[in-house]
Amino acid sequence: MSKSLAAFLQPKQVQNKEVVISDRFLGEDGKPVPFEIRPILTDEAQSLMKQNMKTQKDGSQEFDNAGYQADLIIAAVVYPDLKNAELQQSYGVLGERELLMRMLLIGEYTNLRNKVFALSGIYDDLNAKIEEAKN
Template structure:
């Protein structure tokens, strides 16, 4: 057995990749070309932490039920993975009259665009399991 088999540079570099993705045709640069977002993948641990931050446990009929706010989870996932545009940029936030990265995405994009963006992030992260499967995993 050799540790060398696990020292896979390609595998490490895939986690650091930046992917361009056209989220909306509404964003055009000064030449009139569509400006893509730049996104990075997320690890399962980080994704699970985002889901946990947007979940709460309720007690109903003496049973604990965990509920996840899927909308907040999706926005947080996107905010974590968007590299460009800089969602922390004060000028951009001021323009859309918001004060956080998640609010900015919500103001900039339609529901369909947010869904497409989160699906692409899930795909490049290797988390393209069915969302129902992920919900079941999170419950256990």
């Protein structure tokens, strides 16, 4: 096997993906409107991880895993624009996290989370192990 730096200079890019999260969001044609999501890079994930690390009064640190996952999903959603004031206002909330929580049923949220994680490669090893165990 030959080593080539070129493979690292021009890696295959992971493209944005359209995913149907729910059949509740219908277009004018009556068909479900997909969300568009993008992959999350490691540096983005680490930055979000730091934002969700909270220092307690006693100096210890606590990680807000649910907040971290919500922030990962928010960062990945390209469409609909979760920052859109009109969309937030229609749900009676301010902020992307609040919008996402009000907009989606728990199963839809889980579906979106799973698709974001899969696109970003978070579940690759786990899915491979599940498939291996099935066979």
